Amino acid sequence: MQATVPALAGTAVRRRSPMPVVQPVILAGGAGTRLWPLSREQYPKQLLNLIAEDTLLEATANRLAGVAALAGREPGAEAPQIVVCGEEHRFLIADMMKRVGRPARILSEPCGRNTAPALTVAAMHAIAAAGDSADAVLVVTPADHSVADVGAFRLAIGKAIQHADGGAIVTLGVKPVAPETGFGYIRAARRAHRGAYTLERFVEKPHLELAKHYVASGEFWWNSGIFVVRASVWLKAVGQLQPEMYRQCLAAYQAGEPGANGGDVLNIGKEAFHACPSDSIDYAVMEKLETLPDIAGMLVPMDAGWSDVGSWAAIWDIASKDAAGNAARGRVLFDGATSCLAHSEGRLIACVGVQDVVVVETADAVLVVDKSHVQDVKNIVQRIRSEHGHEVVNHRKVRRPWGCYDSIDHGDRFQVKRIVVEPGASLSLQMHYHRAEHWVVVRGTARVTCGETISILSENQSTYIPIGTLHRLENPGKTPLEIIEVQSGAYLGEDDIVRFEDNYGRK
Known part of the structure; x- marks a missing residue:
């Protein structure tokens, strides 16, 4: 994958x-802090299966499949x-x-810069990959939303593609059913043109009170x-x-480098992206479109049971x-409870005689909140x-490109982890x-590098890694490797790792 220079933005648009x-x-950026304790910085809501078996990201990828056919x-x-x-x-998303089963090109951002820069590098990549057509119609959607009626969503996308073909920037609008204060709003002209309205x-x-006025109008x-x-x-426009x-x-984008394992991953250049202004699509472009007379803004209605899944009430x-x-x-057990939401990741939750309460349990945190205060x-x-x-x-359970680890116990100078290597x-x-680290194999076979020695360990065998010793854990087998690791020492933070070689491009 090469970062080819797209056409300059100031030139006339050619097709x-x-x-x-x-x-x-x-x-697929964002942290989703309002859905804590399930959504965390390293495992945000788009990677969670909050509604169905598929994660929000997987559901998004599935409903976008085949959108080209919607516009002929x-x-x-x-x-x-x-x-x-x-x-x-990037590894979890891949x-x-x-x-x-959705082929994907992953653009890996070195830092968060909001949605406008994210869409801009995606547009550059789309043009670089478009070949002879030298352009592409981008169908852009957040990874963390829910759509109940996929058929209605696809119909709206089909209409939007037709207007985008003509050079408009099209947004999908949802008719409000309540005065929501957690959503942005769009005012559009009353007269529709080929199923779309002019953005105002x-x-x-x-x-x-203002939200009530918007809905009533x-x-x-x-x-x-x-x-x-x-x-x-x-x-x-940008x-x-x-x-x-x-x-x-x-x-x-020009400084981007392919991922460590090749494939369809492009790591965006760090220095320039860190220097890039951070702004949303709305602030950076959509609110200023009226200053660009040759680019129209359009709104296509979408009645598809859309939700931004922005809170526990949602x-x-x-x-x-x-x-x-x-x-x-x-x-979960309810007894005399009404209008409650309870989400258990393992332990039993019992809600007795309560109303309008949200209870969310994870291995290391419990949230109890009135539904009216979820924001x-x-x-x-x-x-x-x-x-x-x-x-x-x-x-507590942390996913890594090679598998995962679960911090089982810890004290002043020790920590116990269950490690699974795929x-x-x-x-x-x-x-x-x-x-220092002590490893005990409880399932599978481990190849262990410790200094100059490489050894094979089977179930119930163990080894010791002294402080300051170069080491590596590998799974040469065809089944998951599971070990119990006991760390001991003066400092046990995850940042006490010096990597010399890594298959996943981590420094």
């Missing part, structure tokens, strides 16, 4: 082909999906896309965050409205409920972060300055 390819783009394209006119994500999530203005999340739509636009049109953002995104809204209005996931969960997350609590960053996978060749 070498009357039917540019359709390019699905999934924006041949099946070959649809490019592999582009997923823009943080570098810490695995999920493979699991649902974008409005940020309003206070309750009939002139406003919820902002779904879904956009359809030709890549060349988007780059032209180049004119946000020239510094365009310049830094172009430099970051989860309750779309979940299946019992006769008392209670929704449950995992080991305030982010305040708790900020407090935990200010106290340097690890519960904001990771779950078949054929290996940890980095590494050493620690402050801790």
